[in-house]
Structure formats: C-alpha cells, structure tokens
Amino acid sequence: MKKLIILTIALVAMFSMSVLATETRVLTMGENGTILVDDANIWQFTGRFFNYPDLAIGEFSSMSSYDFPMFGMHFKFGEQKPWVLGTYFTKEPFNGPQDYRGNSFGNFSQLRSTNDRRVDLFYGRQFSQTNFGFRFGYLQSSVEDDASGSQFKEAWSQYQFDFGITDAAGKWDVAAMLAFGTWDDNTAAGATETEPDGYVDFSAVARYIYEYDPKYTFVPHVGVAFGKHKEVDSLAGEFTDSKLTVLDAGVGMNYTPTRGVLAAFDFGFQYRQVKNDRGTLGEQKWTDSYLPYWKIGMDAEVFNWMDVRLGATSFWANQKTENTVGPVESKIHTAMNNTYLGAGLHWGRLHIDTYTDPQIVLDGFNFISGSNDAEDLNFQVSVLYEMF
Secondary structure (H helix, E strand, O other): OOOOOOOOOOOOOOOOOOOOOOHHHHHHOOOOOOOOOOHHHHHOOHHHHHHOOOEEEEEEEOOOOOOOOEEEEEEEEOOOOOEEEEEEEEOOOOOOOEOOOOOEOOOOOOHHHOOOEEEEEEEEEEEOOEEEEEEEEEEEEEEEOOOOOOOOEEEEEEEEEEEEEEEOOOOEEEEEEEEEEEEEEEOOOOOEOEEEEEEEEEEEEEEEOEEOOOOEEEEEEEEEEEEEEEEEEOOOOEEEEEEEEEEEEEEEEEEOOOOOEEEEEEEEEEEEEEEEEOHHHOEEEEEEEEEEEEEEEEEEEEEOOEEEEEEEEEEEEEEEEEEOOOOOEEEEEEEEEEEEEEEEEEEOOEEEEEEEOOHHHHHOOHHHHOOOOOOOOEEEEEEEEEOO
16 A cells, blocks of 8 residues: 555754655654655655755665665756756666556566666756756666567556745745656557556645744645556457546644654545446446544654654555445455654764664564574665765
C-alpha cells in the first residue's frame, strides 16, 4: 500500500535541527514528509528545490532490488539571479505499465528482462517573492528484432512533469504533477498484442505553514489525484480500464519544546478508490478510506554530531470490495501500523540519516550479544554532502 499514491502534505529555519536532511529522516519521523520542511520535499513540493543548491545525495536501501538505488546532485548557477539545476539517476529493475492494483499490462516476452533508462531533472529559480520549481522524469526501455522481415517490438516509456511554487518566506507550497505513458507490444508477424488507450496520471498538493508561536507551527494540507490506465488486448478482444481517485486532507503540527528537540504530529483523512472495468469479464471496485490516519515522530539531539529519531504511523482502514461477478461485496475494518527507529549523524558538511533495525536495541551488537537475529544494521541510509 505504501507504494501507491499517498497524498498528504514546517518551518525549519527556526529549528535547531539541520535543515539538510533526507528521505530517511522524514520516514523515521513517522512518514511526516508533508509537514516537515526538508530537502526530501523536492519530490512532492517542487518549488522547494531552489532552497537546496550544491548538494550531493545518495540513497541506500536493503529493501530495494539494489543496495545503492539512487544518486543525485544539485548545482547552483549565477550570482545576481541564481538558479539551481539537479540531476538524479535511479537504478531499479524494469517497471512497466500496470493498473492501479499493481497488475502488469502488456504481454512482454523480452522487455521485462531489461533495465529502464531513468533520469529526473530538476530546475528551480526565484521570481519576485515566489520560488518556482520544475521536474522532468523520464523512463524508457525497448527491444526490437533486426531479423529480416521481423516486426517484433516491445517498448515502454513514461514522461512525468512536476510544477511547484513556494512562497519565498516558506509559508506555503502548491504543486501539481502530470504523467503520460505509452507502450508497443508487437509480434514478429506485426500483430499488435496489447496497446494503451489512455495512460495518464494527475495530482495536486498544497500546504500552509502557520507559526502560532516559537514552539508551535501548524500545517494544514490537502491533496488530490486522478488517473486512468487502459490496456486493450487486441488478440483476445478484451480490455482493462483502471481508474484512480484519491482525496487527502489533514492538519499537522511541529512542536519544538526546547533547543535540539522537534516533535511532529499529523492527523488526517484519506479516501482512495480504484475501479477496474474489464468489459465482459466484469467490473471490480476497491474503496479504501482511512479515518483517521495518525503520524507521529521525534528528532532529538543526543550529541552535537548525533540525533536520535523515533516515529510511528497508524492508518485506521475501512476497505470495501465490490464485484459484478463472483462475491458481490466484502468489507474489512483494520489498521495498518508501523514504527520506526533512526539516527542522524553530522560531521561538518556530511549528513548521514539511518532507518535502523530495532532488533539492535534488544540484542545489541553481535560482538557483544552473539545474536544473529538482525540481518541488517540499517534498512535504509541516506547520505548528503554540502558541496559549498
């Protein structure tokens, strides 16, 4: 569920914590990236990109297909009218077209063994009292047969455009995303096995950062997402038309009781519906509502070079499935709960954030306890270096 679109949306200038943190930091603070101001915001609030020049960021994960899946750099140009350019490369296996339940589209026989070409390009600059940010994401892979007379071709590409504006004083953010995808799935004889008939995604998010007093900052936020992914199976004469609707709203709070301590709390509601129309095979509809969801997290300084982080999330889910064939309806009332342990390490311009296996708290290090319960010291690590 976490890999699906989750739209929830902090004024850091006044916090004693380092403003140069990462995706791992906001994760271990209870997935609170929408209410914390952090360099990880650039993936959701693109207008923030201008605030983070001259950085090098690497993401490491034991939960990914690769240990070191992403690296990016931010470059600042100009002095009188500065602008910032960023480039990220991601190393992941083939990620082809699919419906909103994660079911693959396309009868690809060879394409799935390829690696996608992936790049994300960022641009940011300031116009008057507003910071503007833009991201272009590109993903592509293809396989063709050069044999004489063969028309075999399998190809997949996706283009994503993010636009964001942020108040120069950091009091509000607004951003929108639009993505398009397309593919080819042709046999050697030239027959089209499957083809897209619309593959579009749109989302918009906004937040307002209200400083009530030096200790309390409130962050109301709202988000929406809509999408349509349709596959036509030309050989079978069938189709799958998958549609997505997401609504999200909440209010977060940042609390700084003393120097070196930041607590974050977010409370909200989310509605998510996926409808898959498969023509003569029937229609299915999945409606998930999270009323409420809770996210809490803490970042506390232990030494001047180390912070400890704790976080938790609880999504109180109401899940409903409706079918025109088979079981007509089912309902589930459950909760999805997660807890996080992490740390932040700072040495000069180098910042390392960790998502740590909590087993180490119970067992200690192997050379002390002899325990082998923990497979990894950390599940995820982000490394950031300030290049100026």
